[in-house]
Amino acid sequence: MRHSTKDTVIRPVSKAAFWHEKITIDDMTDEDMSAFQIWLEEDPDNEWDFAECSEIWAASESFDFWSAVEHQEGAVHVKPVYFWKNIQNRKIYGIVSAMAACLLILFLLRPYGYSGQIYETDVGEQRVVVLADGSRVHLNTATRLNVNYSDQKRDISLLAGEAFFDVAKDAMRPFEVAAGHALVRAIGTHFYVRTEKGQVQVTVTEGRVEVSSPQSLGEGESPLKLIAGQQLNYDAAGVISPVRKMATKRAIAWRSGNINFSGTPLTEVLAEINRYTKTPIIIGDERLKEYKVSGAFRIDEIDTLIDGLEHAFPIVALRKDGKIILVAKNTKLPINPPNNQI
Numbered sequence: 001m002r003h004s005t006k007d008t009v010i011r012p013v014s015k016a017a018f019w020h021e022k023i024t025i026d027d028m029t030d031e032d033m034s035a036f037q038i039w040l041e042e043d044p045d046n047e048w049d050f051a052e053c054s055e056i057w058a059a060s061e062s063f064d065f066w067s068a069v070e071h072q073e074g075a076v077h078v079k080p081v082y083f084w085k086n087i088q089n090r091k092i093y094g095i096v097s098a099m100a101a102c103l104l105i106l107f108l109l110r111p112y113g114y115s116g117q118i119y120e121t122d123v124g125e126q127r128v129v130v131l132a133d134g135s136r137v138h139l140n141t142a143t144r145l146n147v148n149y150s151d152q153k154r155d156i157s158l159l160a161g162e163a164f165f166d167v168a169k170d171a172m173r174p175f176e177v178a179a180g181h182a183l184v185r186a187i188g189t190h191f192y193v194r195t196e197k198g199q200v201q202v203t204v205t206e207g208r209v210e211v212s213s214p215q216s217l218g219e220g221e222s223p224l225k226l227i228a229g230q231q232l233n234y235d236a237a238g239v240i241s242p243v244r245k246m247a248t249k250r251a252i253a254w255r256s257g258n259i260n261f262s263g264t265p266l267t268e269v270l271a272e273i274n275r276y277t278k279t280p281i282i283i284g285d286e287r288l289k290e291y292k293v294s295g296a297f298r299i300d301e302i303d304t305l306i307d308g309l310e311h312a313f314p315i316v317a318l319r320k321d322g323k324i325i326l327v328a329k330n331t332k333l334p335i336n337p338p339n340n341q342i
Helices: 014-024 030-042 044-059 088-109 214-218 248-256 266-276 286-290 302-312
Strands: 009-012 069-072 075-078 082-085 115-120 127-130 136-139 144-149 154-166 175-179 182-186 190-196 199-206 208-212 224-227 230-234 258-265 281-283 292-298 315-320 323-328 339-341
Touching: 014 030, 014 044, 030 044, 115 136, 136 144, 154 248, 175 190, 182 190, 182 199, 199 208, 199 224, 199 248, 224 230, 248 258, 258 266, 266 281, 266 286, 266 292, 266 302, 281 286, 286 323, 292 302, 302 315
Parallel strands: 154 175, 281 323, 292 339
Antiparallel strands: 009 082, 069 075, 115 144, 127 136, 136 154, 144 154, 154 190, 175 182, 182 208, 190 199, 199 230, 208 224, 258 292, 315 323
């Protein structure tokens, strides 16, 4: 415990434990970060309280303690707990009290069996993660997800990007993936979830899943059921597209390092390519947007794709200011742009 200039100081530890818990489980929004910074700056002692709470939690693998709680009409009320600072003849008591206080509050804040882990990939990176239950998650480029397992549920939050889920069967613990407005539930199956700019796409390649949203569940609507080979989308407003068939091979191509296009507008092709490179490729001439591309390319061979575009179309790729700009090779472009194979 640190020393204070005051003879006796009693400081509340509840707020320090609260912030420690949120940061530990990565449950911090931008607003939370601002509030946490303000709290630290309100009182110099707050930073010490937070540091001590973190050290106590890290140093204590287990701790038995009694706590005073009040029960009233089914509710549990926790009495305030405090750090005792710099009372020379109570040094040991202060340490033990602080440990009990931190552990008590963190225990009460933490849901039973809760565990959280963030997994993420950089732009152009892919990663396979094996979870505690044996489920496998293949993260695509620029993906970030939070895994929270308990004794009752297996919860995944897809915060950004795209992931493939190979779910281990466990009928007693539903496997749920939340992304945007979509909530995907599976027991044992293979499916993909992609989120981008508030939109969510769900594709099933084996088994079946149930897809819903918090709003639809609240209104008593039944979840939509998807089987292998089916796909649906949620837009940023939560509107669901009709269920449609999806070419499974095209959906899973990225897992083998490939991307396939078939009559795809150049704008969509570049939007997909730019997910895998830190060097953005942009169209420098509006007339190029009508070109349609068919073919396959390796995710890690962007230059090969650029060469293919230059050979298939009257296009020149200019490298400038950390970007690749596609411009017309001459001022006259075909009135009906071809659908070229590259």
